[in-house]
Amino acid sequence: MKCHEVENELIAYLDRRANSADRKQLEEHLATCSACRLRAEGFRKVWNVLDEVPSIEPSLGFDARLRQRVAAEPRARWTGWFVPQPRLALSMALLIALSAWMGNMPPTTSPDNEMGTKQQFEMIKDLPVLENYDELSKFDALSELGPAPVAVPEQDHSANPNGGGS
Amino acid sequence: MLDVKAGDEASFDLLLRKHRLPLVNFLFRMVRDAATAEDLAQEVFLRVYRARKQYSPSAKFTTWLFRIATNLALNSVRDNRHRRADVSIDVKAEEDEAPRELPAREMRIDEHMIERDRSELIRRAVAALPEKQRAAVLLHKYEEMDYGEIAKVLECSESALKSLLFRAYETLRVQLAPLVAQPMAPRAGEGRPV
Numbered sequence: 001m002k003c004h005e006v007e008n009e010l011i012a013y014l015d016r017r018a019n020s021a022d023r024k025q026l027e028e029h030l031a032t033c034s035a036c037r038l039r040a041e042g043f044r045k046v047w048n049v050l051d052e053v054p055s056i057e058p059s060l061g062f063d064a065r066l067r068q069r070v071a072a073e074p075r076a077r078w079t080g081w082f083v084p085q086p087r088l089a090l091s092m093a094l095l096i097a098l099s100a101w102m103g104n105m106p107p108t109t110s111p112d113n114e115m116g117t118k119q120q121f122e123m124i125k126d127l128p129v130l131e132n133y134d135e136l137s138k139f140d141a142l143s144e145l146g147p148a149p150v151a152v153p154e155q156d157h158s159a160n161p162n163g164g165g166s
Numbered sequence: 167m168l169d170v171k172a173g174d175e176a177s178f179d180l181l182l183r184k185h186r187l188p189l190v191n192f193l194f195r196m197v198r199d200a201a202t203a204e205d206l207a208q209e210v211f212l213r214v215y216r217a218r219k220q221y222s223p224s225a226k227f228t229t230w231l232f233r234i235a236t237n238l239a240l241n242s243v244r245d246n247r248h249r250r251a252d253v254s255i256d257v258k259a260e261e262d263e264a265p266r267e268l269p270a271r272e273m274r275i276d277e278h279m280i281e282r283d284r285s286e287l288i289r290r291a292v293a294a295l296p297e298k299q300r301a302a303v304l305l306h307k308y309e310e311m312d313y314g315e316i317a318k319v320l321e322c323s324e325s326a327l328k329s330l331l332f333r334a335y336e337t338l339r340v341q342l343a344p345l346v347a348q349p350m351a352p353r354a355g356e357g358r359p360v
Binding site: 007008009010011012017039043045047049050052053054055056057058059062065066067069070073 | 179182186187200204211303312328332335338345
């Protein structure tokens with residue numbers, strides 16, 4: 001080990017936290033290098049001197065003052081539910097946008113549906129006939145009279161519109 | 167801390183009682199003013215309380231605590247330095263202005279020893295260290311943290327931390343050489359130093 005390499009290991013060595021290999025190398029170096037040995041000794045003495053500095057005590061009102069400040073901190077309340085939560089807001093916005101998009105989509109059309117629509121249209125067109133179906137069905141007997149006259153002359157106003165006479 | 171997170175107020179009191187003394191002393195040694203140290207310690211505990219819901223036990227609680235404390239102390243020291251720089255335009259540097267005043271050589275240390283006790287000189291020597299070295303020494307020497315913890319507090323690698331510590335102790339070794347050579351005589355009625 002060289003002197004400049006001592007820099008990284010000396011503190012750990014004096015702390016007794018160096019591993020055995022590093023410790024052995026360092027001890028070998030210290031045995032041969034008086035400058036590093038002096039430095040190591042100096043470090044030990046500095047540590048002892050640092051112990052001479054007395055501690056201070058917190059003032060008597062320290063705890064009370066801190067508790068007062070802690071008590072003044074805002075508490076979590078039920079209104080905390082209304083605190084903006086970005087993730088929740090984003091999810092809700094996406095859900096609403098998806099719903100709106102799906103609501104505006106044109107209805108799907110298939111050939112079956114198209115046929116059904118045509119039938120419905122025909123039924124609606126014949127609706128008056130269907131509504132009076134019972135009455136109209138009573139006129140079946142008229143079919144025996146044969147086809148109705150094609151044209152009625154102007155002067156035959158007196159003629160019976162139903163074929164006359166019967 | 168997990169109990170505090172769960173809303174147990176009594177556990178916060180326990181945390182306070184357990185950590186306030188080392189925390190106040192760490193901050194005092196960082197900023198060298200008892201009132202400022204107390205204010206900062208209060209702020210550290212308040213921040214812990216405010217952040218209790220976000221606490222995750224991925225790191226040791228003390229690491230988290232001292233990380234907050236170190237950041238606050240460093241900010242305070244820097245702010246204070248700027249304030250002092252503003253004041254010094256009109257006023258001569260006060261005797262209490264630590265770092266550059268620290269007796270750099272034996273002769274000046276001897277002069278100061280007449281006026282000041284050893285503790286004050288040691289405090290000044292520590293205060294004269296660059297901020298990060300100072301924090302490293304305090305966490306290493308007084309809080310007895312391991313290298314991994316200190317490195318996390320100071321947000322550096324363990325290798326960088328060892329280098330920081332080496333340079334800091336080397337500076338202290340030179341600055342405090344006269345004190346080291348003249349061990350403190352025990353005084354009557356004085357308890358064992360902490």
